[in-house]
Amino acid sequence: MSKLLAAAVAAEEGGHGNPLLPHASELVFGSIAFAIVLILVGWKLVPQIQKTLAERTEAIEGGLKRAEAAQEEAKETLEAYKRQLAEARHDAARLREEAKEQGAQIIAEMREQAQEEARRIIEAAHAQIEADRQQALQQLRAEIGALAVELAGRVVGESLQDSARQSRVVDRFLEELEERARTQERISS
Amino acid sequence: MSARQLLAAEGGNEFQAPGTEIFEWGPLWHGAPSWLTKPTLIVALSVIIVCGFFWAAFSKPKLVPRGVQNVGEVGYLFVRDQLARPLIGKDGDKWMPFLMSTFFFILVMNLMGVVPVMQLPAPSHIAFAIVPAAVVYVLMIFLSIKEQGLVGYFRNMMFPPGLPAWLYVILSPIELLSNIILRPFTHAVRLFANMFAGHLIIAFFATVAYWFLFEKLTPLGASLGLLGFVMTIIMTAFEIFVQALQAFIFTLLAASYIGGALHPDH
Numbered sequence: 239m240s241k242l243l244a245a246a247v248a249a250e251e252g253g254h255g256n257p258l259l260p261h262a263s264e265l266v267f268g269s270i271a272f273a274i275v276l277i278l279v280g281w282k283l284v285p286q287i288q289k290t291l292a293e294r295t296e297a298i299e300g301g302l303k304r305a306e307a308a309q310e311e312a313k314e315t316l317e318a319y320k321r322q323l324a325e326a327r328h329d330a331a332r333l334r335e336e337a338k339e340q341g342a343q344i345i346a347e348m349r350e351q352a353q354e355e356a357r358r359i360i361e362a363a364h365a366q367i368e369a370d371r372q373q374a375l376q377q378l379r380a381e382i383g384a385l386a387v388e389l390a391g392r393v394v395g396e397s398l399q400d401s402a403r404q405s406r407v408v409d410r411f412l413e414e415l416e417e418r419a420r421t422q423e424r425i426s427s
Numbered sequence: 428m429s430a431r432q433l434l435a436a437e438g439g440n441e442f443q444a445p446g447t448e449i450f451e452w453g454p455l456w457h458g459a460p461s462w463l464t465k466p467t468l469i470v471a472l473s474v475i476i477v478c479g480f481f482w483a484a485f486s487k488p489k490l491v492p493r494g495v496q497n498v499g500e501v502g503y504l505f506v507r508d509q510l511a512r513p514l515i516g517k518d519g520d521k522w523m524p525f526l527m528s529t530f531f532f533i534l535v536m537n538l539m540g541v542v543p544v545m546q547l548p549a550p551s552h553i554a555f556a557i558v559p560a561a562v563v564y565v566l567m568i569f570l571s572i573k574e575q576g577l578v579g580y581f582r583n584m585m586f587p588p589g590l591p592a593w594l595y596v597i598l599s600p601i602e603l604l605s606n607i608i609l610r611p612f613t614h615a616v617r618l619f620a621n622m623f624a625g626h627l628i629i630a631f632f633a634t635v636a637y638w639f640l641f642e643k644l645t646p647l648g649a650s651l652g653l654l655g656f657v658m659t660i661i662m663t664a665f666e667i668f669v670q671a672l673q674a675f676i677f678t679l680l681a682a683s684y685i686g687g688a689l690h691p692d693h
Binding site (some may be wrong): 255256257258259260261263264265266267268269271272274275276278279280281283284285286287288289290291293294297 | 447449450461462466467470471473474477478481484485486488489490496499500501520523524525527528531532551552553554555556557559562616619621632
């Protein structure tokens with residue numbers, strides 16, 4: 239009885255009774271509903287989030303790459319600084335070395351100059367002494383001659399007034415004297 | 428007013444298990460257009476919920492997600508990493524709009540079966556299972572022919588290489604039958620039958636509980652009514668699981684059909 243009633247109610251409400259048979263109106267309504275979801279969610283909204291996700295991935299990767307690049311740059315800068323520092327140190331060492339060399343050279347030059355100067359002074363002194371000696375020798379020779387003649391005259395008792403003969407005698411004597419001295423030198427040396 | 432309520436009021440003294448009449452719904456009110464029934468209202472509501480949710484989540488997507496967008500992205504990544512990429516492959520992302528729409532539309536329609544007041548999974552009306560299944564079927568045929576050619580499609584389907592010749596006698600008709608004729612039916616009916624049976628089971632236990640605890644409360648029947656009440660709760664929890672699972676399986680099959688159409692070699 240109630241089953242009949244249920245069937246009657248179902249029929250009255252426009253149902254088919256067989257759940258495996260689709261209602262035409264529901265097929266149409268379902269298609270429209272699915273189409274709305276496909277268009278709004280599928281066609282419009284999902285591509286937006288796909289784009290955002292792609293952008294996010296790119297942003298993260300880009301950020302990492304940028305950080306890497308910055309690190310690379312910092313490293314390069316550090317390298318450059320180190321290189322410059324090394325160059326500067328090298329330069330300083332080179333300059334110091336040069337200065338040392340130059341100083342040594344200057345000292346050597348000065349020493350040479352001083353030695354030269356000393357030698358020159360000594361030579362000049364030698365020459366002066368030699369000249370003085372020559373002069374003294376000349377003077378001495380003349381005086382000794384006169385003295386010797388005078389002495390001889392006194393000893394002999396005769397005046398040796400003849401100047402020409404006198405000087406000849408003196409000269410001969412002196413030469414003999416010199417000869418003797420030279421021989422003595424030769425023997426001693 | 429549903430048929431079940433009518434029956435409850437006029438059913439007499441005997442317990443009457445609910446039948447297919449619980450799926451029969453007339454116009455929402457007297458004089459309303461005949462298509463405007465509770466199931467169509469549920470479908471319309473599902474459309475609004477799905478579209479509203481994804482509108483809130485994805486209409487103005489931010490690079491750094493906040494609030495609803497996070498939830499939406501979890502859903503997107505779930506469908507992408509569990510369905511699109513494993514089943515379609517590298518070009519799976521291209522099919523995400525379709526798979527997302529299908530999965531969440533069916534999921535919400537299914538879950539309407541446990542939402543108070545609604546309490547009817549829309550695909551328990553076979554029409555709402557046929558529509559997406561038909562779309563998937565048409566898509567599969569179209570893509571297969573586009574990618575493999577008409578002859579290539581049937582050759583790949585019916586004559587996979589590397590089998591002894593006599594086997595094709597058995598294999599080819601079976602493959603043809605299963606791929607072209609049975610596939611859309613099984614696809615639609617699997618969803619429909621699960622929702623239909625689930626709703627019927629919950630309705631059955633709920634009716635038992637109502638009948639033995641309220642309509643005809645007897646010392647003997649009370650325990651039965653209590654059992655029905657507990658079972659209603661347990662089966663509702665189980666149905667939530669089944670509803671989610673069936674939405675997943677439906678979309679999984681859709682993705683697998685699309686993947687098979689695009690890459691017939693595996």
